[in-house]
Amino acid sequence: MEELKTAISVSGLRKCFQDKEVLKGIDFSVSSGTIYALLGSNGAGKTTAVRILTTLLKADSGKVEIAGYDVGKHPRKVHEIISLTGQFSAVDSVLTGKENLIMMGELHHLSSPEKKACELLKYFGLSEDADKSVSVFSGGMKRKLDIAMSLVGNPKVIFLDEPTTGLDPQSRYSMWNMIRDLNHSGVTVFLTTQYLEEAEQLADIIAILDQGSIIAEGTPEELKAYLPQGVIKLSFQDAENLERAKNLLKTYRMSMESEKRELLVFTDGKADTLAEIFYRLYKNKVSIQDFARLTPDLEDVFLAMIQEKGGESNGSLC
Amino acid sequence: MEAYVRRWKDTAVMAKRCLLCSRRNPDTLLTSIMLPALMMILFVSLFGSLIHIEGVSYVNYIVPGVLLQCIGQCSSVTAVMINKDMTSGIVNRFCTLPIKQSSILNGHILEAFLRSGLTSFVVLLVALLLGVRPSLEIFDLGVLFLLLSVSILAFSYGAAMVGIAANSAEGASACSALMVILPYLSSGFAPAETLPPVMRVFAEYQPMTPVIDTMRNALAGKPLEVSGFIVSLLWCVGLSAVFYMISAALFKRKKEGKKC
Numbered sequence: 263m264e265e266l267k268t269a270i271s272v273s274g275l276r277k278c279f280q281d282k283e284v285l286k287g288i289d290f291s292v293s294s295g296t297i298y299a300l301l302g303s304n305g306a307g308k309t310t311a312v313r314i315l316t317t318l319l320k321a322d323s324g325k326v327e328i329a330g331y332d333v334g335k336h337p338r339k340v341h342e343i344i345s346l347t348g349q350f351s352a353v354d355s356v357l358t359g360k361e362n363l364i365m366m367g368e369l370h371h372l373s374s375p376e377k378k379a380c381e382l383l384k385y386f387g388l389s390e391d392a393d394k395s396v397s398v399f400s401g402g403m404k405r406k407l408d409i410a411m412s413l414v415g416n417p418k419v420i421f422l423d424e425p426t427t428g429l430d431p432q433s434r435y436s437m438w439n440m441i442r443d444l445n446h447s448g449v450t451v452f453l454t455t456q457y458l459e460e461a462e463q464l465a466d467i468i469a470i471l472d473q474g475s476i477i478a479e480g481t482p483e484e485l486k487a488y489l490p491q492g493v494i495k496l497s498f499q500d501a502e503n504l505e506r507a508k509n510l511l512k513t514y515r516m517s518m519e520s521e522k523r524e525l526l527v528f529t530d531g532k533a534d535t536l537a538e539i540f541y542r543l544y545k546n547k548v549s550i551q552d553f554a555r556l557t558p559d560l561e562d563v564f565l566a567m568i569q570e571k572g573g574e575s576n577g578s579l580c
Numbered sequence: 581m582e583a584y585v586r587r588w589k590d591t592a593v594m595a596k597r598c599l600l601c602s603r604r605n606p607d608t609l610l611t612s613i614m615l616p617a618l619m620m621i622l623f624v625s626l627f628g629s630l631i632h633i634e635g636v637s638y639v640n641y642i643v644p645g646v647l648l649q650c651i652g653q654c655s656s657v658t659a660v661m662i663n664k665d666m667t668s669g670i671v672n673r674f675c676t677l678p679i680k681q682s683s684i685l686n687g688h689i690l691e692a693f694l695r696s697g698l699t700s701f702v703v704l705l706v707a708l709l710l711g712v713r714p715s716l717e718i719f720d721l722g723v724l725f726l727l728l729s730v731s732i733l734a735f736s737y738g739a740a741m742v743g744i745a746a747n748s749a750e751g752a753s754a755c756s757a758l759m760v761i762l763p764y765l766s767s768g769f770a771p772a773e774t775l776p777p778v779m780r781v782f783a784e785y786q787p788m789t790p791v792i793d794t795m796r797n798a799l800a801g802k803p804l805e806v807s808g809f810i811v812s813l814l815w816c817v818g819l820s821a822v823f824y825m826i827s828a829a830l831f832k833r834k835k836e837g838k839k840c
Contacts, residue, residue, distance in 0.1 A: 341678040348669035356604040
């Protein structure tokens with residue numbers, strides 16, 4: 263049963279809006295039971311991709327299959343498997359939390375929508391507020407209800423479009439736990455995010471989408487491996503020490519930030535190399551104020567990738 | 581067969597949702613119940629003694645006009661509700677459910693039908709209190725009911741179309757202004773012959789005039805004018821069909837995120 267192992271498979275997906283090419287032929291596949299994160303800045307094409315994957319939008323070309331069903335040819339089959347939680351809460355704010363859930367249950371033709379609603383309210387810790395109008399819910403509670411509503415039909419694949427955008431850190435953290443729990447129960451999760459930390463925390467596989475193309479894909483560790491390891495940061499008390507250190511370490515690749523009096527030295531990461539650097543500085547009486555070994559995080563990968571591509575939009579950050 | 585029952589059930593669930601929403605919305609209550617009652621009272625007390633139309637008292641004369649005007653206002657609520665669904669993410673959620681997409685639109689129509697029915701009832705009740713004594717013949721009531729039903733449908737589908745096409749709730753609610761003005765340019769509040777020439781031509785040929793005239797005859801217990809009755813039905817059913825088809829096409833476009 264090869265099909266069941268692949269929850270989502272996308273090949274050669276293209277989409278244009280008028281004359282703007284939003285998706286420029288993307289390919290990826292998501293294994294059942296994993297969390298896949300599509301990471302990208304605003305306007306990278308994340309939402310467009312989600313809209314096509316969830317049958318809302320027709321692709322210009324390319325093939326998209328959810329659990330083996332083509333989204334263009336069998337949308338109804340796909341609807342039975344997936345659920346979508348969009349960027350903006352899709353709840354009726356004049357209804358109560360429970361009413362919202364019961365309505366979803368009825369639309370999914372469940373035999374006892376009320377029972378399912380109570381179950382989900384309990385699971386999401388909303389039981390106490392079940393009969394309050396959603397308009398008095400906090401942003402985090404609304405988001406929870408939103409996700410609860412998307413779980414009513416027991417979907418096998420869930421799509422979360424920027425699930426934590428606009429949430430406070432605490433709500434974000436509890437949302438992460440919830441997504442992990444969901445995944446542990448066997449649900450495949452496809453999420454988009456603009457937060458690198460979120461992708462790193464949650465995803466088994468991360469794809470970086472930039473201006474309509476996937477520029478990198480892999481596990482968080484694999485992506486980090488793109489970056490040179492063993493970057494060290496030295497900071498100095500004054501410009502003179504900085505200048506002298508720079509001259510002494512000429513043999514290494516460096517980058518200097520004169521205002522902060524910091525020097526980034528790119529090494530091969532070996533302890534001997536570090537010892538050699540410190541020895542050189544010590545011998546020449548250059549006093550070091552502080553030292554740090556930088557471990558690359560996804561942010562660096564992201565920026566490095568975008569710069570490598572010659573992207574002009576976000577490159578100025580570093 | 582089973583699929584058919586399902587589709588009706590989905591439509592009913594959607595309608596139930598809209599009814600719940602409109603019941604909790606004070607604006608809706610106001611436009612659906614308070615305003616129609618007030619309009620009826622105002623018209624009769626303000627103009628009742630000023631306007632004299634041969635053969636009928638003014639109260640009797642304006643009931644069908646007020647009915648259509650109130651149904652029109654009622655339908656503007658539907659326009660706003662549909663617009664909110666389209667512009668918030670909720671339509672995306674519904675469109676990824678295993679339901680027929682037409683039940684989303686039809687649910688709104690069903691709700692509008694029930695709500696406008698209530699409004700019509702309120703208008704008729706106030707009319708009764710103001711001294712209108714309509715014919716209670718089964719046949720006349722049947723004609724009235726049928727005409728009310730088809731005109732509610734036409735208004736609701738029209739409102740749905742506006743709601744889907746509009747880019748904001750403000751735009752959608754603007755259609756209510758049109759609904760309020762159009763009945764004035766018909767035989768609803770004054771005989772069409774008394775209007776200035778251009779308006780008269782419009783009033784004589786616009787769909788509301790035959791509907792209003794036929795309703796008025798039915799209310800007064802006068803014999804049915806078959807040609808007027810058929811023209812009214814054709815207008816309403818035809819408009820409903822056209823509005824429905826445009827709405828469905830617009831819905832598809834909007835769902836894909838295009839502008840109309």
